[in-house]
Amino acid sequence: MSFDITSLNRSEIRKEIRQQRLDLSSEQQSQAATQLLTHFINAPKIQQAKNIALYLTNDGELDTQTLINWCWQQGKNIYLPVLHPFSKGHLLFLHYTKQTPLVANKYGIAEPKLNLSSVIIPEQLDLICTPLVAFDSTGNRLGMGGGFYDRTLSIWQRNFRLDKSAKPYPIGLAHNCQHVTNLPSENWDVPLPEVITPQKHYQFFRENI
Numbered sequence: 569m570s571f572d573i574t575s576l577n578r579s580e581i582r583k584e585i586r587q588q589r590l591d592l593s594s595e596q597q598s599q600a601a602t603q604l605l606t607h608f609i610n611a612p613k614i615q616q617a618k619n620i621a622l623y624l625t626n627d628g629e630l631d632t633q634t635l636i637n638w639c640w641q642q643g644k645n646i647y648l649p650v651l652h653p654f655s656k657g658h659l660l661f662l663h664y665t666k667q668t669p670l671v672a673n674k675y676g677i678a679e680p681k682l683n684l685s686s687v688i689i690p691e692q693l694d695l696i697c698t699p700l701v702a703f704d705s706t707g708n709r710l711g712m713g714g715g716f717y718d719r720t721l722s723i724w725q726r727n728f729r730l731d732k733s734a735k736p737y738p739i740g741l742a743h744n745c746q747h748v749t750n751l752p753s754e755n756w757d758v759p760l761p762e763v764i765t766p767q768k769h770y771q772f773f774r775e776n777i
Contacts (some may be wrong), residue, residue: 578752581710585702588745589628600743601631603766608635611769613737613762617694621647621661621736624670626677629699630741630766640666647688649716650679659716661693662686690723693736698760700740704751707759707772709740721758739764 576584608614620639625631639646645663651673652658662680670678698717702710711717727734740763763770
């Protein structure tokens with residue numbers, strides 16, 4: 569069931585939904601991760617993908633480790649976002665294995681230690697599973713406000729208009745409580761074609777993104 573945020577602005581929505589996410593108990597988080605995996609492994613795009621970008625959990629987000637473990641078991645390559653050291657506001661994606669050393673970035677989020685030999689260009693990713701703060705019933709996505717993923721997804725958005733098989737295809741991951749009625753959007757926001765929650769796999773019509 570979506571949360572009605574009609575009277576709230578983007579900043580207030582972020583605050584409200586982040587708090588709802590943080591209020592989830594460890595038991596609720598564990599159950600959500602298990603339920604998410606069921607939808608995740610049954611998604612056709614996930615099944616077909618070889619190179620998948622995921623992310624490590626932070627700020628009450630869904631636990632992605634079960635997804636990462638399943639992908640490794642299936643022989644899929646996992647890549648994690650790293651803050652670009654020279655291009656402010658942009659991400660790099662590095663190959664991630666059980667042996668990859670991790671460091672904390674300036675936001676305190678764990679990311680692979682920078683190794684240029686492990687970098688993949690976004691267009692070589694089949695899928696990019698994106699974090700988000702909130703999403704609505706048409707696939708609009710609200711992030712943390714830094715624009716990191718919007719900049720990455722703009723590559724796909726631009727290419728998708730010319731080629732419907734463009735990569736990296738984005739899928740959002742979210743708790744059930746992150747679904748809201750209707751998000752206020754900005755012109756730099758990139759709507760998502762799919763969002764997977766513990767409760768449901770949402771697929772949005774995206775012919776003219």
